[in-house]
Amino acid sequence: MAEMPYIDLEKCDCCGHCVEVCKCHAIVLVNNIITIIETEDCGWCTECEAICPIGAISCAFEIVFEEG
Amino acid sequence: MAVDIEIIKQVAYFAGFASDDLEEAAKPFFEQTVKRGEIIAMEGDPAENLYVVASGAVKLFKTSAEGKEQILYLAHAGESFNDVPVIDGLPNPASAQAMGPVDLYALSKVDMRALLDKYPKAQKNTTNLLAGRIRTLSLLVEDLSFKHVIGRVAGILLKYAGDDVGSKPRLTQQDMAAMAGTAREVVGRSLKMLEADGSIKMNRHRIVISNKKALEGMVEMAT
Ligand code: SF4
Ligand code: SF4
Numbered sequence: 001m002a003e004m005p006y007i008d009l010e011k012c013d014c015c016g017h018c019v020e021v022c023k024c025h026a027i028v029l030v031n032n033i034i035t036i037i038e039t040e041d042c043g044w045c046t047e048c049e050a051i052c053p054i055g056a057i058s059c060a061f062e063i064v065f066e067e068g
Numbered sequence: 069m070a071v072d073i074e075i076i077k078q079v080a081y082f083a084g085f086a087s088d089d090l091e092e093a094a095k096p097f098f099e100q101t102v103k104r105g106e107i108i109a110m111e112g113d114p115a116e117n118l119y120v121v122a123s124g125a126v127k128l129f130k131t132s133a134e135g136k137e138q139i140l141y142l143a144h145a146g147e148s149f150n151d152v153p154v155i156d157g158l159p160n161p162a163s164a165q166a167m168g169p170v171d172l173y174a175l176s177k178v179d180m181r182a183l184l185d186k187y188p189k190a191q192k193n194t195t196n197l198l199a200g201r202i203r204t205l206s207l208l209v210e211d212l213s214f215k216h217v218i219g220r221v222a223g224i225l226l227k228y229a230g231d232d233v234g235s236k237p238r239l240t241q242q243d244m245a246a247m248a249g250t251a252r253e254v255v256g257r258s259l260k261m262l263e264a265d266g267s268i269k270m271n272r273h274r275i276v277i278s279n280k281k282a283l284e285g286m287v288e289m290a291t
Pocket of ligand 2: 018
C-alpha cells in the first residue's frame with residue numbers, strides 16, 4: 001500500500017487545481033469529489049499541497065535518523 | 069619604496085585615467101606597513117584615510133554584540149577600502165584587519181575630496197565602485213538569511229527525527245515553514261540543498277537524516 005498525501009474533504013471545495021498540477025495523475029475528480037489514487041508514481045513532490053488555495057492537502061514527512 | 073603606479077592603475081577610482089593623470093593622482097598617497105593581525109580601522113571610529121592594498125590581504129568585518137565576527141569582504145592588491153566613511157564623513161561602518169604583512173597606500177580624506185573635485189572621471193568611477201559594493205553586500209545578505217533559514221530547518225529536522233517510524237509527529241513543508249518563520253518555498257529550497265549536500269535523503273514521504281553532525285553544524289552557524 002503506497003502512502004499518499006492526505007486531503008481534508010471537509011475543507012476541499014473541488015476547485016481542481018491539484019488535479020491539474022499532479023504529474024502522475026494521482027488526484028482525480030470522481031463524481032465531483034476529489035479522490036486520491038494510491039500509486040508509487042507519486043514522488044511526494046508536494047506540488048498539490050503547494051497549489052491548494054485553502055490548505056486542504058497535506059504531504060507530511062516522517063523524519064528519521066539513518067540506521068547504523 | 070615609492071608608491072607603485074602599477075598598483076594605483078588597478079584602483080577602481082582611476083579606471084580610464086591617462087598615465088600623466090595617474091602620476092598626478094598617485095602623488096598624495098603615502099605608504100603604510102602593517103603587521104599580521106593589526107587593526108587598520110576600527111568599526112565606529114572616525115575615518116581619516118582611504119586605503120589601497122599594495123600587497124597582502126585585508127579583512128573587512130563587523131562584530132556582533134555577542135562578539136561573533138562576520139566578514140564583509142577581503143581586499144587584495146589594487147583594491148581600496150574605507151571608502152564609504154571617507155566619502156560620507158561618518159564613522160567606519162566596519163573594522164579592517166591585516167591578514168598577513170600588508171603594505172598599504174593611504175590617502176587622506178581631504179586629498180580624496182580634492183581628487184574627486186579635480187577629476188570628473190574619478191567621480192563616475194566612484195559611482196560604479198559603490199554600486200558594486202551594494203551588489204556584493206546584497207548577495208551577502210541573501211546568503212546570510214538563507215544560511216539562517218537552513219540552520220532553522222536543520223534544527224527542526226533534528227528535533228522531529230525519531231529513531232523509529234511513527235515515534236514523532238509528521239511535518240508538512242507548511243508546518244516547517246511556520247516553525248522556521250519563513251515561506252514554504254524557502255523550506256523546499258532548503259530541503260533540496262540539504263539533499264544535494266548529502267545531509268539528508270528524501271525518500272518519498274520520508275526524510276532520512278544521513279549526516280546528523282552536518283545538520284548540527286548548520287544549527288550552530290545560524291545561532
Ligand atoms: S505529491 Fe505530487 S505526485 Fe504526489 S499526489 Fe501530490 S502532486 Fe501528485
Ligand atoms: S486544490 Fe485543494 S480545494 Fe482544490 S480540489 Fe484540490 S484539495 Fe480541493
